[in-house]
Amino acid sequence: MKFLKILFSLFSITFLISCSSKYKSKITFMVGGAPNEVAFWDKIIKEFEEQTGIEVEILKQPADTDQRRQSLVIALASKAEDPDVFLMDVIWIAQFSRSNWLEPLNKYLKMSSLSLDIFFKNVVNEVDTYKGKIIALPVYIDGGILYYRKDLLKKFGIQQPPQTWNELINYSLKVQNFMRKKIPNFYGFVWQGAQYEGLICNFLEIASSNNGGVVFNNRKIILDSPQNIKALELLRAFIHHYKISPPNTFTEMKEEETRIYFQKGYALFERNWPYAWILHQKDDSPVKNKIGIAPLPHFKNGKIASTLGGWHIGISRYSDHKEESWKFVEFILSYNIQKKLALNLGWNPGRKDVYEDKELLRTLPHFKKLKHIFNNLIPRPNLPYYPLISETMQRYINASLANKLTPQEALKLAEKEINFMIKRYEE
Amino acid sequence: MKTYYKEDLKTSFIFLLPVFILTLFFIFIPVIATFINSFFKDIIFLNKRFVLFQNYFYLLSDSGFWNSLKFTIIFFIVSVPLEIFLGIIFTLVLNYEIPYKGFIRVCVLLPWAIPAAISARLWELIYNYSYGLANFLLLKIRIINEPINWLETGFSAFVALVIADVWKTTPFVAIILLAGLQAIPKEIYYQAVIDRANFLQRFFKITLPLLKPAIIIALLFRTIDAVRIFDLIYVLTKGGPGGATTSLSLYAYKYYITGDFGYASSISVILFIISFIASIIYLRVGKFRQEVL
The missing domain is CATH 3.40.190.10 (Periplasmic binding protein-like II)
Structure with missing residues (x-):
């Protein structure tokens, strides 16, 4: 009983305190x-x-x-x-x-x-x-942007940041070949390719820059489109064909890994979110005052896109x-x-x-x-079960970056699996 | 069976009560609730509805589920025996009268004391391609010429996970076996030495059979742990590359995150059943009734 009394008085005290608030x-x-x-x-x-x-x-x-x-x-x-x-x-x-x-x-x-x-x-x-x-209303907007090394572009007589992916590849190869003499692990372009949400943001940007993307229509998604295949092919080529992106792109590269890579001065271009700017510009950053930002490049007939x-x-x-x-x-x-x-x-x-x-x-x-x-912001598929769509896409796109599936196979399989899954949720 | 006084039973029951209550609330009720939930289509943005076995039928046709089941089984088939094997060796070494025995034991047990998520981060730093310790050391001593991408393929990521798991949990096996080893009477060994049994004979005829109950316990704990592996994979590979290292619990988590609680529950139930069957097999093989209780 005594215990109950104490409990009761404690309750009443808290009640009184909360009542006496000035608000x-x-x-x-x-x-x-x-x-x-x-x-x-x-x-x-x-x-x-x-x-x-x-x-x-x-x-x-x-x-x-x-x-x-x-x-x-x-x-x-x-x-x-x-x-x-x-x-x-x-x-x-x-x-x-x-x-x-x-x-x-x-x-x-x-x-x-x-x-x-x-x-x-x-x-x-x-x-x-x-x-x-x-x-809802937006408090804080984020979107993918291209960071570039102003000093290096200038050194090679390049007037402005790349507008198209082809330009990005050319600039990367040019600068990379020269820089490797001093920094052996210098790469042209770092981006987020690990199996996680960031990969989807990168993929959607490049797909949209080729007028592609994920289309949701009549309770089904369309992923396996020629534009998307071409976009994924390009992502893959960055790593395996042109070799302008490091080989660990699809295993380890997330936002912070790319930011650190670029900040150390090991890369010419970086795809990241705007948060990296302040960190790149810190006093102890080797790239301080050597960088600029620009919209991400696009395909020849495409448009600027940012997730x-x-x-x-x-x-x-x-x-x-x-x-x-x-x-x-x-x-x-x-x-x-x-x-x-x-x-x-x-x-x-x-x-x-x-x-x-x-x-x-x-x-x-x-x-x-x-x-x-x-x-030029593009949203990710605005669906309540988006996490599952994303996870499946991550898996297949990542497998394609790892050279285990061709882009066409990866997108086809992902589309099939997602549409199988969606049936559970679209009633 | 020994007979107890009624009073004794009553007191012991009161002492056990807190444990019973905790087990009831934190183990028994959640398990039952998961079972019940697995018979519902329980998706947060749709109306909840009873569907009986529909979730389980869906499991059968879900290739993602089969892949993660396969990974989980292979993972525990590879990692658990390795841990037991290394654990036995560790135990034998630790049991010797060596200088600084206490210090060495602490060192060996250290990995087990580190929380799994933190040790996973540690391994992440070791495996990292561009600034990882593994590549740094191998490059320094010139075993490799260019850095290795440790998590590149499904196989190498699997090996990396097994190494990290074995590193972390072998000490656990060792500590259980060490306790078992010290319970073996020294006299038996003296006797064996007098009978001129050599080291191998002593190991296989005395140590191993008498250590069996401890080994079974270690196996039991490790199997349950390995089957529900989550933290290490979540931190190190997130199930990648390409979903090759997705364990069952990671797969269930994915559906919990999506808000599909019914389906996630049915995956958890499968996980529970696997652990349950494994436990029963071990207890049977160990013939615990006669030897321990």
């Missing part, structure tokens, strides 16, 4: 990421609390993307009232919206000063819209504080906070207008080019 209401925000990112969210939230009088509780998640997704799925699948607001990786949105977990934002947008025009149109249309309703990545903000349908949550969304997407996120974390804003900010361009001049590149 009117409280929302919960689920977010994860690197330690510096989470620490920065703490700062932003303090600012929001002071401005609006709404208390925000952060539910901290680990840095790992899969784990972040899991903790959100558990909360939403059990219809929990918390979290009210959260960040989503762009590839989760299809599943979350199909599960009916996301609150449509149209009615809030109508009354808000926030207009849809300030966002990248293709992003909002392709991933943030479900059944004609806006269900869309990044994080979007959404409100839970089960939230018990939707109005306050919307205020928080508005705050995060405000010009000031978007600029702060860019300046402090290097996050590329979801808003277009921030890319023109003079103060921002002074510290991060590459933002000007990013805006142009982001106008």
Whole structure:
């Protein structure tokens, strides 16, 4: 009995404490990421609390993307009232919206000063819209870009970064042959070819730059198209035929491996996300001030393409504080906070207008080019079972890069397996 | 069977209660729930529905499942005997009266003390193509002329995984066998020496038979562990290249991630059944009833 009494008094004390809070209401925000990112969210939230009088509780998640997704799925699948607001990786949105977990934002947008025009149109249309309703908004945009060594191109009399893949190959061979005398493991072009999500981003970019890509039509996907085969052939040729990409491309090369390779000065071109810029430009980086960025090259008759990545903000349908949550969304997407996120974390804003900010361009001049590149973003297949599609594609495309399957075989088999799998989910 | 006093039984039951409760909540209920879930089409973005054996029928036609089943079985057939074999050798060496015995034992046991995910990262650094230790050393002593891509083919990735797993878990086998070895009375060996049995005879006629219960226990633990291997592969190859090193648990994980809980559960049930059958076989072979209990 004594134990129960103690328990009871403990409960009442916590209850009293929570009642005496100076805030009117409280929302919960689920977010994860690197330690510096989470620490920065703490700062932003303090600012929001002071401005609006709404208390925000952060539910901290680990840095790992899969784990972040899991903790959100558990909360939403059990219809929990918390979290009210959260960040989503762009590839989760299809599943979350199909599960009916996301609150449509149209009615809030109508009354808000926030207009849809300030966002990248293709992003909002392709991933943030479900059944004609806006269900999320971009906080942080990512897209594949080409990093190049300005100093080396100049040395060989090359005026501008390559526009087509053929140019990239030619420049690579030229520079590589010369550089190898000093640096034996110098390669022309590093990109992400290991069996993981990044491989799909690389593949979709090169396929789209040849007017290809993954088409979803009538409950089936089409992958085995001549454009895609040609794109995969080229990826393979980078490693095995032209040998401008290192032989471990398809076993080990992920974002960080490529970034480190390029940063050490061992490569002429690098495909990576914009996050690498700040790291390449650090004081202890051997390539500091020797690099530039450009859109990724394309096939002769193709177009510029960059795979869309990044994080979007959404409100839970089960939230018990939707109005306050919307205020928080508005705050995060405000010009000031978007600029702060860019300046402090290097996050590329979801808003277009921030890319023109003079103060921002002074510290991060590459933002000007990013805006142009982001106008050519292509989404990954926007389907709730995308992880399975991606995993299967990763396996076959990687096997083809390893020279175990021809590009045509790989894409044909992947298409067959995916369409077999999809039947389970398309009812 | 020995008879116990009623009071004794009662006290022992109270002492065992916490373990029972923990087992119930963290092992028994999840296992049952997984079994039940495997009869449902339980996909987060669709309505949950009872489908009886449909998930299992689907398994039969799923080539990805068969490939990962094959990999899992080959993995434990290769790695477990290697670990037992090396474990026996380690044990025999550790059992000798050598200088710095304590220190050497600690060194040998160290890999087992490192969390699997961390040791996998370690091996990742060793195998790395461009800055890995393995290539660095082999290049330095001029055994190879250019770096080897260790994780390039399905076979070499498999070998790399086996090496990492054997490195990590042989100490575990060794520690169990060492305990078993020290339980063997020294007198038997003295007797054998007097009878002029040589080293090999002593090993095969005394050590091995008397060590059998310990070996069976080590086999049992290692088999269950090897069948459900996840962390090492997740970190080192993520199932690559080209899906060649996808274990069953990694395959189930893939479906959990997609939100297809019913199907993932049915894969987990298969995994459970494999471990269960293996355990029964070992217990039968070991004739545990007479020798240990």
